[in-house]
Amino acid sequence: MADLAIRHERLRPLVFAVAYRMLGSVADAEDITQEVLLRLLRHTAPVDSPDAYAVTVTTRLAIDHLRSARVRRELYVGTWLPEPMVSSDESANPAAIAEQDETLSLAFLATLERLSPVERAVFLLREVFDYDYDTIAGVVARNPANCRQILARARAHVRENRPRFEVSPARRDELARRFFSACHGGDLAALESLLADDVTFYADGNGRPPAVVAPVVGCTPVARFLLGLFRHADRTGLEVQPRAVNGQPGARVLDGRGRLRAVFALHIADGAIRAVHTVVNPDKLRHLHGR
Template sequence: MGKVEEFEELRPLLFSLAYRILGSVAEAEDAVQESWLRYDASPVRPDSPRAYLSTTVTRIAIDVLRSARVRREAYVGAWLPEPLLDDPYQDPARAAELADSLSMAALLLLERLSPLERSVFVLREVFGFGFDEVAAAVGRSEPACRQLLVRARRHMDEGRPRYEADRDEQRELARRFFEALSRGDLEGLRGLLAADVQLVGDGGGKAPQLARAVSGAENVARLLAVFYPLMARTGIGCEPRTVNGQPGAVFRDPDGRVLHVLALDVRGGLVRAVRTVVNPDKLGHLGPVADAWAVDREVRAAHRRQR
């Protein structure tokens, strides 16, 4: 098998690994492409292309994450990961770990870790790499990697939800949620939301966004029940999709351009969080992006007329 074929076979793994470290589709794709350039330019044929490329993409991702953290400190408003609709890497033996690690909630927990902790956790806990492979990938000794993993697990366990997520339950609750959303059914929405639910929006200063997170079932239900039906009346369509392994939807303008992506965090029979990504820089991989400011003006004008 030639280098190109070897790389293409491993590309899904490399992207999925880099995305979980970085929380960014664009940056993960760039890291994968850079790993190919290094692999192609290497005069030595490695004994294990998987080990070589996994090490290369991990080290690139660590460097990118270190610089990205500085940028995120100056980010306008809440920062959310770039939404991913389909994970290209499928491994039945690790399906549960892969799905759980892809959610918005899990990626936000990973943000609490240092770049090394995050990389060790992803390699070992999510993808099942041996400690010898992990150590080679991050350039640390095996004992050091074990300590990094202990710290990473502790931070992750501190933030893990108390409720288990059942996939069938998630899908059914999401169906009811989007039905209530389309009707502006305040009571229906309120009954699906946890008492301490949060609505978080990420516009990055480049699209209309919430000034701060909205908390509480009553407040979130009222906001959703007012504005989403208005959006529908202005031609915004709702396309239910799986977003980061969880129930969600892509909202598009009348021309089919992506306006924003919504992801639900469903656990214990209730919606615990509603997260919306509106920042156009985080939506380009999904297709042409709508003018969110123009849509916002239309929705607000429709709201004024309704009142």
């Protein structure tokens, strides 16, 4: 039994990676991961492919969860963003066990919100995890031809808003460094030079201050807004610590007692910052406390 548990535990990174991309919630993804691993342990019949079994159960549980959460998300106040995963040099976190690529970014996961639960499942299983249509059909209880049609619709929806990403990590990191320098220094001109003309600032607070409900759009409005936030941070003793957030440059914001107050991530492409995604909803930061 111990050997079986160890073998099943090795599936945890795969299960979490599927669940988190499906749900955009670290807490819910961890709950589903635990449930899937428990089901594997309790499963008495032989399992030809534990990987296939785990992905199937994970995806189906995630689809059910998304359907039940639809009303809550429709009633959400302001922008809905995924729960962030923040890198830390001091302790492990879920980001360490999920593949770090653009499909983990807040920008990409927010784009997936346009899809239905089944469309999201088919899209991720095919485009991200590279499963064949026969396998996907078994997971979502459709036939392969139907899955091809679903994928075509999902691709069309995603294509409309799929974010581009900076192809050079070195260039991306340099832009992020200059961004923080300009914000801390209150240099409006320097900050504006880093922002795209149509840059957008998104804040997820579910109606709780100080998050803005509507996105802020445009180079100068966003630059002035950001400088105001950093001045507020300086006045109130908040500390902005650069961190990788979902594999992209970002930061966590701590108060004077070391409590996490916000997390934000930069979306950088074509040599400019195109979006800033900020999560201040404490419910979405709870999993990061103590990390």
